[in-house]
Amino acid sequence: MQDYSQLYINGQWISSSGQQTFEVINPATEEVCANVVMGTKQDVDQAVIAATAAFKTWSKTSSEYRAQMIHQLVNKLREYRHELAQVMSLSMGMPLHLAGEVQVDDQIDILETYVKRTQLMDEIKTIGNAKILKQPIGVCALISPWNYPLNQLVGKMAPALAAGCTMIVKPSEQTSLQDFIVAKACDEIGLPKGVFNLVPGSGPEVGAALSAHPDIQLISFTGSTRAGIHIAQNAAQNVKRVVQELGGKSPLIIDKGCDIEAAVQYGMDDVLINTGQTCTAYSRWLVHTDIAQAVIALAKQKAEAVVIGSGPDAFMGPMVSQAQQQRVLNYIERGIKEGAMLVTGGLEKPAGIDKGFYVSPTIFANVSNDMVIAREEIFGPVICIIEYDTIEQAIELANDTPYGLAAAVYAKDKTLGFDVAKHIDAGMVYVNGGRYNIEAPFGGMKQSGNGREFGDEGLHEYVELKAIHVDEYD
Numbered sequence: 001m002q003d004y005s006q007l008y009i010n011g012q013w014i015s016s017s018g019q020q021t022f023e024v025i026n027p028a029t030e031e032v033c034a035n036v037v038m039g040t041k042q043d044v045d046q047a048v049i050a051a052t053a054a055f056k057t058w059s060k061t062s063s064e065y066r067a068q069m070i071h072q073l074v075n076k077l078r079e080y081r082h083e084l085a086q087v088m089s090l091s092m093g094m095p096l097h098l099a100g101e102v103q104v105d106d107q108i109d110i111l112e113t114y115v116k117r118t119q120l121m122d123e124i125k126t127i128g129n130a131k132i133l134k135q136p137i138g139v140c141a142l143i144s145p146w147n148y149p150l151n152q153l154v155g156k157m158a159p160a161l162a163a164g165c166t167m168i169v170k171p172s173e174q175t176s177l178q179d180f181i182v183a184k185a186c187d188e189i190g191l192p193k194g195v196f197n198l199v200p201g202s203g204p205e206v207g208a209a210l211s212a213h214p215d216i217q218l219i220s221f222t223g224s225t226r227a228g229i230h231i232a233q234n235a236a237q238n239v240k241r242v243v244q245e246l247g248g249k250s251p252l253i254i255d256k257g258c259d260i261e262a263a264v265q266y267g268m269d270d271v272l273i274n275t276g277q278t279c280t281a282y283s284r285w286l287v288h289t290d291i292a293q294a295v296i297a298l299a300k301q302k303a304e305a306v307v308i309g310s311g312p313d314a315f316m317g318p319m320v321s322q323a324q325q326q327r328v329l330n331y332i333e334r335g336i337k338e339g340a341m342l343v344t345g346g347l348e349k350p351a352g353i354d355k356g357f358y359v360s361p362t363i364f365a366n367v368s369n370d371m372v373i374a375r376e377e378i379f380g381p382v383i384c385i386i387e388y389d390t391i392e393q394a395i396e397l398a399n400d401t402p403y404g405l406a407a408a409v410y411a412k413d414k415t416l417g418f419d420v421a422k423h424i425d426a427g428m429v430y431v432n433g434g435r436y437n438i439e440a441p442f443g444g445m446k447q448s449g450n451g452r453e454f455g456d457e458g459l460h461e462y463v464e465l466k467a468i469h470v471d472e473y474d
Contacts, residue, residue: 002034008183010050011193017042027093027318027357028310039201044209047197051139051166054194059164063118076185087177093317107150114158136164138217141210146172147277155453156220163462176200243451247377248405251398252282257412276381280406303361308350318357325357328380335373340364404445
């Protein structure tokens with residue numbers, strides 16, 4: 001069992017002011033795999049003092065120096081690739097052969113894109129007699145979720161570093177192990193003390209202390225909409241900036257005339273790759289009535305062929321915890337009671353598995369958009385199939401949700417798909433299997449949050465604009 005008993009504050013590994021620890025349970029084996037220190041409000045205060053002091057000098061460093069630091073961190077994390085994949089496989093249950101590709105590689109590549117973006121801080125825009133300058137916003141609190149923990153840490157940390165901000169990082173209790181590796185990497189490359197501070201802990205203790213702290217200027221949070229609302233309320237006391245990536249109930253429109261095989265494979269892979277524990281997962285399939293039966297039959301076939309477990313051939317692992325497993329099973333039971341047709345899956349564990357927090361890939365058909373399973377984020381391997389008659393009706397159904405994070409369209413051609421995509425209220429829409437772009441802005445509309453991560457837009461969240469007015473005289 002691994003032991004992570006110290007916080008990382010002001011460039012040093014130190015003990016917490018409290019005595020509480022958290023047992024990380026491997027969801028594939030149901031055994032404790034690590035023990036993690038839990039920080040306190042006092043630890044947060046200490047970290048904020050360190051970050052505030054560091055900001056005075058780090059914010060004034062050259063863009064070239066910050067680029068050099070980020071580049072060194074990229075190289076160091078690539079040295080730790082296997083270790084990063086290993087700890088996330090342990091804490092999340094994702095099969096190890098997938099964890100490196102899904103949970104590590106893109107994340108380090110995203111960090112690398114911010115090497116060049118440090119230069120954006122040097123840009124000066126002239127509007128008449130005004131010069132528009134950028135400066136870093138200040139001390140930032142970065143609160144990451146458990147489902148893509150390194151991805152969301154990097155999505156917050158990379159632009160903060162590039163802009164010249166300092167930070168206090170709070171990972172999810174269940175998946176904090178990779179953050180300790182990142183802290184070690186920061187220490188080994190000589191990142192100035194106080195720039196990166198790591199304080200794991202609970203939401204009610206550490207999260208609340210961060211969101212309400214008067215000396216923190218920005219809080220970036222990824223998690224549930226419910227928790228996001230609470231954090232925004234705390235942050236409003238000090239009028240700090242809040243950037244949030246919250247829940248989703250993303251639609252996949254499958255229209256007649258499209259490549260049905262490609263559409264179904266795309267949708268299945270998207271939902272099952274992280275056991276449905278993806279904020280952007282296409283959990284609502286809106287399918288044209290003319291092809292509905294073909295889609296249902298093909299989806300059933302593919303779901304029942306998925307290899308489940310933790311071995312080298314597995315595509316889908318367990319839920320992250322017993323609580324999450326039970327939450328998903330409750331939704332499946334609710335769907336059955338609501339009268340949706342259970343195509344495959346259900347309440348029983350996958351065949352041949354007797355240990356671990358597993359849920360069978362589950363498909364419901366004959367779903368109406370007012371059912372609970374169609375409206376609430378299940379965060380598990382559950383797909384709801386809703387039929388439509390016209391593309392206008394499909395767009396209306398796609399938008400009939402409190403969320404607006406992501407969507408996908410499979411149409412007979414990309415031109416039609418693009419036209420449909422323009423009418424969907426979502427921050428990201430993928431057409432006919434369009435590839436994920438790590439330099440495009442990531443974020444949602446409506447109750448899926450505000451602000452953006454990644455790309456130039458991700459950097460702008462950590463920037464204050466200053467207008468200096470100077471009249472010119474002869």
